[in-house]
Amino acid sequence: MIRFDGVTKRYADGTVAVDHLDLEVPTGEITVLVGPSGCGKTTSLRMINRMIDPSEGRIMLDDVDVRTIDPPTLRRGIGYVIQQAGLFPHRTILDNIATVPYLLGWDRKRARSTALELLERVGLAPEMARRYPFQLSGGQQQRVGVARALAADPPVLLMDEPFSAVDPVVRASLQDELIRLQAELHKTIVFVTHDIDEAIKLGDRVAVLRVGGKLAQVADPATLLAAPADGFVREFLGRDRGIRRLSFVADTGLRLRSDLVVPVTSDLSRVAGVAADVESPWLAVVDEDNRPLGWVAPADLPRAGTLRDVRPLPYGTFVRGKDSLRTALDAALLSPSGCAIAVNGDGRVIGVATRESLDEALALAASEAPEPHDAPVREDADG
Amino acid sequence: MDEEPLVRWDWIARNWSTGRVGSISSLLVDHIVMSGLPIVLGLLAALPIGLACVRWRRLYQPTAGVMNVIYALPSLPVFMFLLPLTGLTKATVIIPLTFYAVAVLIPAVVDGMTAIPDHVRQSAVAMGFNPLRRLLQVDLVLAMPVVLAGLRVVAVSSISLVSVGALIGQGGLGNLFTDAFKRDFPTPAVVGIALIVALALVADGALVFLQRMLTPWARVRRSA
Numbered sequence: 001m002i003r004f005d006g007v008t009k010r011y012a013d014g015t016v017a018v019d020h021l022d023l024e025v026p027t028g029e030i031t032v033l034v035g036p037s038g039c040g041k042t043t044s045l046r047m048i049n050r051m052i053d054p055s056e057g058r059i060m061l062d063d064v065d066v067r068t069i070d071p072p073t074l075r076r077g078i079g080y081v082i083q084q085a086g087l088f089p090h091r092t093i094l095d096n097i098a099t100v101p102y103l104l105g106w107d108r109k110r111a112r113s114t115a116l117e118l119l120e121r122v123g124l125a126p127e128m129a130r131r132y133p134f135q136l137s138g139g140q141q142q143r144v145g146v147a148r149a150l151a152a153d154p155p156v157l158l159m160d161e162p163f164s165a166v167d168p169v170v171r172a173s174l175q176d177e178l179i180r181l182q183a184e185l186h187k188t189i190v191f192v193t194h195d196i197d198e199a200i201k202l203g204d205r206v207a208v209l210r211v212g213g214k215l216a217q218v219a220d221p222a223t224l225l226a227a228p229a230d231g232f233v234r235e236f237l238g239r240d241r242g243i244r245r246l247s248f249v250a251d252t253g254l255r256l257r258s259d260l261v262v263p264v265t266s267d268l269s270r271v272a273g274v275a276a277d278v279e280s281p282w283l284a285v286v287d288e289d290n291r292p293l294g295w296v297a298p299a300d301l302p303r304a305g306t307l308r309d310v311r312p313l314p315y316g317t318f319v320r321g322k323d324s325l326r327t328a329l330d331a332a333l334l335s336p337s338g339c340a341i342a343v344n345g346d347g348r349v350i351g352v353a354t355r356e357s358l359d360e361a362l363a364l365a366a367s368e369a370p371e372p373h374d375a376p377v378r379e380d381a382d383g
Numbered sequence: 384m385d386e387e388p389l390v391r392w393d394w395i396a397r398n399w400s401t402g403r404v405g406s407i408s409s410l411l412v413d414h415i416v417m418s419g420l421p422i423v424l425g426l427l428a429a430l431p432i433g434l435a436c437v438r439w440r441r442l443y444q445p446t447a448g449v450m451n452v453i454y455a456l457p458s459l460p461v462f463m464f465l466l467p468l469t470g471l472t473k474a475t476v477i478i479p480l481t482f483y484a485v486a487v488l489i490p491a492v493v494d495g496m497t498a499i500p501d502h503v504r505q506s507a508v509a510m511g512f513n514p515l516r517r518l519l520q521v522d523l524v525l526a527m528p529v530v531l532a533g534l535r536v537v538a539v540s541s542i543s544l545v546s547v548g549a550l551i552g553q554g555g556l557g558n559l560f561t562d563a564f565k566r567d568f569p570t571p572a573v574v575g576i577a578l579i580v581a582l583a584l585v586a587d588g589a590l591v592f593l594q595r596m597l598t599p600w601a602r603v604r605r606s607a
Contacts, residue, residue, distance in 0.1 A: 051508055076511035086506030090524050090600045099510050132600045148510075158509075 001027050002048060002156065002188065007057035009043050009213070017043040018213035020057070027155075028186040032203035034193055035236070040213030041192045045158050048190065049078045061156070076100050079149030079157040079187070084165050085141040087133035093119065093144055094129040100152040111151075118147040123177060139170035143177070150185070159191045163198065175201055196237055200225070200244065208233050222248030246326035249365045251318060254328055254358065256342050256351030260284055264293055264307045271307065272298040280354075282337035285312045290348040292317055295337045317341045320350055325361055328353055391570045405558070411578060413473070414555025417548065418541040418582075420477050425484025425537060426530075432485070433492025434518075443493060450486035458483075458547050466551065476548035483544070484537045491533025495526030528601045531594045538586040542579060556582075 002025035009018040018040040025031040033041040046052040047059055050071040059066045066074060079100075087096050094115045095102075101111035119129055122143040133141055142162060149157055163171045175198065182189065193199055199206045200221040207218040210232050217229035225245035228234040234241075259278045262271060264287050275283055275298040285293040285307055294312025301310055316331030320342045331340035332353065340353045353361075400408040436443035461479040469475045499522060507521045546557025554561070559575035562568075594601075 049509060051505070072511040072513045074511075075509055080506065080509035082502050082506045082509065084500075084502045086500075086502035086509075088503060088507070088521060088525075090521075090598070103511050103516075134600075145506075 001025060001060075001062060002190065003060040004044070004047075005058050005060060007044070007047060007054045007059060009040065009047065009052060010055040016213055018047070018054070021213065021215055023207055023215060023218060025188060025190055026205070027188045029204035030182060030189040030191055030202050032191045032193060032199040032206045033209060034196055034199040034203075034206055035209035035216075036194060036211055038211045039209035041194075041209050042160055043213070044209075045160055045190055045192045048156075048158055049075045049080060051075075072103075076103055076152065077154050077156070079152075079154045081142075081145045081149045081157070081159040081162040083161040085133070085138075085145035085162075087141055087144055087148070089133055092130050092132060093124075093136070096133065096144055097147045097151050099148055100154075104152055115147070115151060118150055119144075121150075121181070122147045137170075138166045139174060142166060142170075142174055146178070146181070150181075150187075155188055157187045157189045159189060161193055162191075164193065164195065171198075178202060197244075200247075208236060243326065243329075246329060246362075246365065247324045249325040249361075249368075251320060251323055251325050251328050251342075251353075251361075253364050254325065254342075254353045254361045256320070256353055256357070258351045260339070260352045260354070261286055261349055262307065263288070266307050268301055268305050268307065268309070269303055271296070271301065272303075274298070282339065284315065284337075284339075284341055284349065284352050286349045292341045292343065292349050295335055295339075297336075313337075315341050317343045317347075318353075319343055319345060325365060329358060329362075332358055387567075387569065389569050390573050394570050395574055407556075407559070407574060407578075410556050410558055411582075413553075414542070414545055414557075414579070414582065417473050417476050417545045417553070417555050418480070418538070418586075421480035421484045421541050422534065422538055424477075424481045425488055426534065428481070429485045429488030429492055433489045433496070436489065436493050437496045446489060450489055453482050454486040458544055459550060462548065462551055471551050471553060473548075473553050475551060476545060476553050480541050480544055484541060487537050487540075488530070488533050491530050492526065495529030496522060498529060499525045524598075528594065528598050531590060531597075535587055535590045538590060539583045542583045542586060546575070546579060 004021045004023040007018055007021040008016065010016050021040075021044060023031075023044075033044055035041050043052055047054050048061070048066065050066055050069075053067065061069075061074075087093075088099070091099075094112055097115035097118055098108075098111040101114060102108075106114075116126060116129060119126060124140060124143055124147075128136065128140070128144075133144070136144065142165075145162060149159075163174045166174065179202065191199075191202055203221055205218060206221055206224050208216045208224070210216045216236075217224065217233045219227075219229075222245060224233070225237060225241045225248070228237055228241070237244075257278075260280055260282070261284045262274060264285050266274075271283065275281065281297055281299060282295050283298060285296055287293055292315055294315045296307065296310060296312050313336045314334065315337075316334030318328040318331045318340055322345070328340045328342075332338055332355070335341070338355045340358070341349055342351045342353055344350050395407065398407050400406050403409075432446065436446055456479075458479055462475055465475045465478060469478065503521070503525070507517050512521065545555045546560060548554040549557035549561045552558065556575045556578050559571035563570070563572035563575070
């Protein structure tokens, strides 16, 4: 665990970058520091590995004051990923990754074989090993940056806006990659970003900082979205935070109907009757294997033949028990029926979430919006 | 009397290596020593001064100013000024050329160091390099292409400037020019020019070769 204890950083010109920061970074979790420029998030990060020393307060790393550890020694035990990757242009990819093992005095063979493993672990081909950094794309360089930070298997990883210099598609894949890696590695990660969406996607806990280096709120993403501590946090989260909060609401509260599902082998002469019985203008069509084909409106269909003869309309699905309410809602909005098809892990249809059941689930989610906790609540002029 | 030919090959053959002072080969060796030493000494002096200027930025402007003034001084009066101190020795030539080399190489060191991207420097710190190791394994290596470019300028200009020393009898191959003028005999001058140009080309080529060997990462960048 990393603990900030009343940490303040004041520069010679009087600028306060970080103001009495108290924060706990739990072991094995991703804690994101997020805020606008000038909020002291990078300064806070760099005080952990003593690239900057605080003016007041102390930072405890597993109950040891980091100021009692010689900086190079401290830093070799903490992985660091910097914006633009910061790879050494004069070293091959393999030697870049092996930087800290070399510094720790591992023999070259061991350092290189570890580096090669990490290269593959971050999803790069072994052929990259002998290239130089400028021969790689920005996204690939950033992967190498992550591999380099992991090379000596440090328990703590500091990441300073590591994905902000790459395009959005690459950024999303790097974020997914980090989530995948973290599921295997369980590092204690402090991640700095100015992008609130990135913070919410990656963070187990998100600490929102305001300009002047004050902590505005620290909470898990769902709590943050549901109950921002003040106007600043609310504004920083952006307008659609309610919708985004649904990403953290499980779909288990969603009532499913199985009577709206008809097999593709059904006679058209019967389908209209089914629709009338279940009192729905729409029916979901599945194939013999119980996989979704789409929606039909029986009222518009001919009376002869089977459902095979008609072309079902587009549909959206969500995986029951795995996807969030947001995914279910998204699936509903992609269907002309306004209903979402629920499938199991194998992609087989297990029912339909109608607009009524979505409505109930949304009302439930709204009523369960958690109260803000472990953060100061302030009344702001704009709040 | 017949027109004197531009080159008398028999003169070259007779004077190439007589074993005496003033033979062409001994002048060539003198020339290499008198131009080579300033390059090496200049680099050795410019590195710490340049690094100090990077570390304490306010040193750089005054240092650069002084160095520019030195560089602007014509070599001949500097030789004359040094004569009472060092006499008609090679040192009289080597000292000013060393100063010229330093004047060119300090900015090269400073530019090379400041051109290192900030994120690279920061990540070296964050990886846990201690200052000396960072200097040797990261900063100086990354500054090398710029420093080597400065060295190429210094090498060629030193090789050419040594010949001015002929006016005090210490010009290496330049002595062949004064010889030629005194005797109205062009062959030594032609030999001197040819050898000086050849020497400059060889030195420059050697530095380019060195650059390719030492900075493969920069070579790939050029061809990419």
